[in-house]
Amino acid sequence: MKKSYFIIPISVIFHLTTINLILYLFTPDSYRNGFSVLYYNFSWFLVTYAIDFYPTARREGFMTNFSNFLRLFLIYGFFYLTSFAFRDYIPYSMGYLLQVYLLIFLMLTLWRVFFFAARRLYRAQGGNSARVVVIGRDKNLKKIRKVFDDSGLGYRYIGYFDNFKSYSPTYLGDINKSFTYIFENDIDEVYCMASKLSKLEMQQLITIADNSFKKIKIIPDNKELISRAMSIELYDSVPVLNLRASPLEMDYANVVKRVFDVLFSSLVIVFVLSWLTPLIYILLKFDSKGPLFFKQKRHGVNRSTFWCYKFRSMTQSKESDTLMATKNDMRITRLGKILRKTSIDELPQFFNVLKGDMSVVGPRPHMEIHTQQYETSVDKYLVRHFLKPGITGLAQIKGYRGEIIEKSDIVNRVRFDIFYMEKWSLQLDFKIIYYTVVNAIIGQERAY
Known part of the structure; x- marks a missing residue:
């Protein structure tokens, strides 16, 4: 069927x-x-x-x-x-x-x-299946075969046609043979590689598929442009590729994420920060001189600047806005070591979330000086600024948090941030929050 x-x-x-x-x-x-x-x-x-x-x-x-x-x-x-x-x-x-x-x-x-x-x-088990063939072979054939091989989707891959002869068991012949093959065999869907067919061959295939009641689908010649985040938009009858689409571009997705942010941050502020803040204030007075909160200008969505709040975990110094914390950093106080190890120092950022400067989950906001440094030295670094920054993020639960020791640290952080932007879902947010809590309890190597 x-x-x-x-x-x-x-x-x-x-x-x-x-x-x-x-x-x-x-x-x-x-x-x-x-x-x-x-x-x-x-x-x-x-x-x-x-x-x-x-x-x-x-x-x-x-x-x-x-x-x-x-x-x-x-x-x-x-x-x-x-x-x-x-x-x-x-x-x-x-x-x-x-x-x-x-x-x-x-x-x-x-x-x-x-x-x-x-x-x-x-x-x-074979029900609701669709028999498919591919016409033309390029590097996309291997990728689309992975989709067809998922038995749960119900595709039944028969083989491919191409003018370059192959001894592969799935090679069915040259492109000319496909014209009669799809008509004479019980083929439901035909996938054509645009890079391997001429305009005339494409027109012939469309005509044959239409006259034999077959579905035909075109895999475009992507010129290395197409990515997982790409979407096709129609401007009247003109197809336009959006190479950096995100689920969060949809209005309802932003509303859902904002509602979650407001509810979650409100609960943390009322049930955690309401009693934890005065307790930390008292402990800080015994530990070191300085204010309870540390605030710093950081870059947020669309590269806008906002004040990011934390519990102070270091002694006051002129380097606070230019130098990240390093391992065995002498600026970190005794209480600060505990706060940073457990990520409790980040909790005041829930006020940033409630204000709308940040989200619970998203790319971590960086200091202004680091944005200026990495935007010219790290490929696609600024893409992460399409989203609101977060208290935690995918990169952080994968171990890329804190000090940037090697260039691969910031490169991989950006890679995970872009992946999060392209694949956002509430389920992913819940997963990141869960592992953030777990990591805070068991500790991470770079939590210093």
């Missing part, structure tokens, strides 16, 4: 059954009337249609469009809560209604987990 026509209907039925059953069981006094039933179901259809929630691509997985799932959660939640604004009397507390709504989406999340796991298993 090449395409399943039952996936979307089954998902719709499960979703609506779950919503209606939970509301019937847990909010019977507000649900059991014709208006409520119609409202909840019609709202679901309206929201899912508006955000194009149901159509699923072959390569979509649990996390592929998870952001769309979160959008559905937020938008449908608005409709759900709005329904109670039209009632004279609400028999349930707002807290209880929110708990019921969270239960609904917990069940829908579990369905999502089950759905994608079951689909992968079904495809791995």
Whole structure:
């Protein structure tokens, strides 16, 4: 079976059954009337249609469009809560209604987990498969073969055509043979390497594929420009390559990340800094002379400058804005060693997060003098400034924190920062926060 026509209907039925059953069981006094039933179901259809929630691509997985799932959660939640604004009397507390709504989406999340796991298993056993061939061989063939070889995606790679003869078992002949092959064989999708076909050959293939009801896809001649972060945008009918696309360019992604930042930083400020700050103040008075907080100008998003706050961990000196802390640095106080080893000195930056200068997770902000130094000596260094800087980041949990001893330290830090920008997700943020806490407990080699 090449395409399943039952996936979307089954998902719709499960979703609506779950919503209606939970509301019937847990909010019977507000649900059991014709208006409520119609409202909840019609709202679901309206929201899912508006955000194009149901159509699923072959390569979509649990996390592929998870952001769309979160959008559905937020938008449908608005409709759900709005329904109670039209009632004279609400028999349930707002807290209880929110708990019921969270239960609904917990069940829908579990369905999502089950759905994608079951689909992968079904495809791995041969169901919902698509037979594919590639026309033209260049270095992209090896890369796309890795995609086809993932049995969970359901591709069945038959082979490739190219004018350069090969003894590979997957070589099917020259390009001219492909014209009849895809027509006579049960081929579902044809992938063409634009770098290996002439304009005439491309036109012939498109004509044959269209007349034989086959899907044809073009792999562009990338001239070494295409990257993982690239996206194609249409300006009217003109395709334009965006070489540095990021999930955080989407408005809803920025909203989700900002909401998380505000909530997380507020919790840390109220439940940790509220009692830890006066305690550290007292300990600092016994340890060394100077203020409680250390502030320093650093570069943030779009290379803007902001004051970055920390608990003071060093004695005051003229070198504080030019020289990073080094191993066995004499400027570090006794208390400062503990604060830096556990990363407690960074906690005041949650005020920066609340203000909007920083994010909980992102590239670490550098001193102005270091930005001026590295922007000319480190390739792609300024790319990291497309994002808000973070209290912690992917580079930090991978060991690239603190002192820059060798050039590879800053090169790898930039590499991880760019990877984070290109692959951002809430799941990645949670993972980075988790390992940051673990590293703070067990300690890192460069935490000094």
